[in-house]
Amino acid sequence: MLEPQGTAKDSGLTGSLAQWALPSPSASPVGPLATAFLLSLFLHPASLLTQEHRDFPAVEPIPSLKMKFDPRRMTLTWDCQENATYVECVMFHKEKGPIAIMLTDKKCRCKFPDSSLHGGVTLMVTANISQRLISEKLVYPNPGEEGTAAQNFSCFIYNAYFMNCTWAKGQAAPDDVQYFLYIRDSRRKIERECPRYIDDLKIHVGCHLKDLSGLTFHNYFLVNGTSQRTGIQFFDSILSLKAIERYSPPHNVTVHCNESHCLIRWEKPRTLQSLTGWEFQYQLDIQRQSTMQHSGNQLIEVSGDAENKYNFPSPEPRGKHAVRVRTSDSRIQHWSAWSRPVEFGSEETEASLVHVYVLVVLGTLACALLLGCLLKRVIGKYKLFPPIPRIKDKLTDNHQSDQQMIWEKFPPSAGRGDNEEVLTVEELTEAPTSP
Known part of the structure; x- marks a missing residue:
């Protein structure tokens, strides 16, 4: 027989085995059978599951939020869960960084401001479900082959009523690619396709619009493409009319x-x-x-x-x-x-002012020429006619000694000197003839 050796204080498997004593085989012929039965009872799988269930309660799996993103309305939605509160939703943008929206109600959606999506974005929702804070992500890529999207996109408004948009073919785009332009206002009420394309080798590379009614301060521009050979990536941009108007x-x-x-x-x-x-x-x-x-x-x-x-x-x-x-x-x-x-x-x-300027210039030149001629004549006259020395005056010799010059010391004038000729005149007197 099994006899308890004390009061069970623990409902676990280890405590139960320690609280029972096994009888000696010599005390009774049924001792080995009782021992085998006791071990089979405590080692039964159902007993083990019951003990484990009481020690470690199972955690219920959290269902997926099944997130969906609508790029046209820039809205993220998910399935609502019972007893769940939602904290925030975040868009991770490559250029703008994280864009977070705090949630204050139990609506299972959030709406982001208009942003370009051609670089791909990652969306995340943080929720409190069953007193556990969880986050679930959704990746929104730009499908298509890399390098096939339109490039060098730009628009400008001129003459207040017209707008031209231009772009170029992607470097990796095939020859059969065709691009299309769509414009949507920021209120998302009007979406239009380009009414008049500009082609280059039968490929749309521009658009001309002459009706700008319905456009708002900011507008969403989308250029997508099609091809029979490969998928074409899209290009989008948010443009301000004030910034692009000329x-x-x-x-x-x-x-x-x-x-x-x-x-x-x-x-x-x-x-x-x-x-x-x-x-x-x-x-x-x-x-x-x-x-x-x-x-x-x-x-x-x-x-x-x-x-x-x-x-x-x-x-x-x-x-x-x-x-x-x-x-x-x-x-x-x-x-x-x-x-x-x-x-x-x-x-x-x-014209009169020009004449005055001309007369002043001519008069100045004439005066300069006249003065030059006079100065030249004075200098030339001095060289041609040097001063002649005077005869020494004996009466005023003592008073004007500084003004007299010795003839021998007077320098010969230019062009004369040794070549000077002296004419001598001799007077001949004839004797009177006798009659």
Whole structure:
């Protein structure tokens, strides 16, 4: 028989075996059978599972959130779980870095701001399920062969109503590739395809739009492609209309002059979006139309305001001038083309001034020549006619000794000396003849 040797304090397998004593085989003929039965009882698999279940409770597996991403709406959704609270969802962007959105309700979705996706993104949701904080990730790649997407993509708006977009064929794209452009406003209400493509060897490499209605401040541009040979990657970008607009030149440029100044006025250009005058910056190029002075004057910077004017100092008489104006955004310098030149001043005044300059120059030259000739004559006369020594005056010898010269010491003049000829005249007296 089995007799307890103490009170069981532990329901585990090890404690149970230590609390029972086995009878001696000599005490009873059924001792070995009882021992075998006891061991089989405690080593039964069901008994082991029961003991393990009571010591280590099983953990329920966490079901997958089954995340889904809609790139058109930039929305991430997942399956809602019971007794689950969601903390945040994060988009890991290669250029912008992590973009986190904190969740304050039990809605099983989050919406990200518009971002380019051609570099691929990783999405992650952090949730609290069964008092455990877990995170699940979803990778959204750019399918297709590397290097097949459109490259060198750019757009610009001109004349306030037109827009051109251009791109180039990918380096690894096959010859049968074809690209398509789609534009979506930031409110995601209007999505349009390019109405007029620009082709190069039958491949779309540009787009021209003449209807920009419906576009917002920021817009999403997508260029995807198709091919029968391989998958084509897409290219997308977020562009601001203000950043890509090229302004037209200012119009209605006028000039009004008085005795001392000329007032230059102009009107701000037409733009796609309504802008205040202070958002513009202007440059004025004032040139004097003269053969004596060419262009290349320093440009004059003028900040935009409500009046758009500049007072140019130009006293009378003034020659003929020309002014032209161009504009740019005060924060993003993309200068427009120059306006048409507007002339002011008088050609007659310019001509008269030229005549005065010519007369002054000619008069100066004439005076210089006259003085040169006079000086040359004086110097030449001195060389040709040196001073003749005077006869020594005995009466005033004591008073004018410094002014007399000894004849022998007087130097011979140039061109004379040994070659000087002396003419001697002899007087012949004839004897009178007798009658």
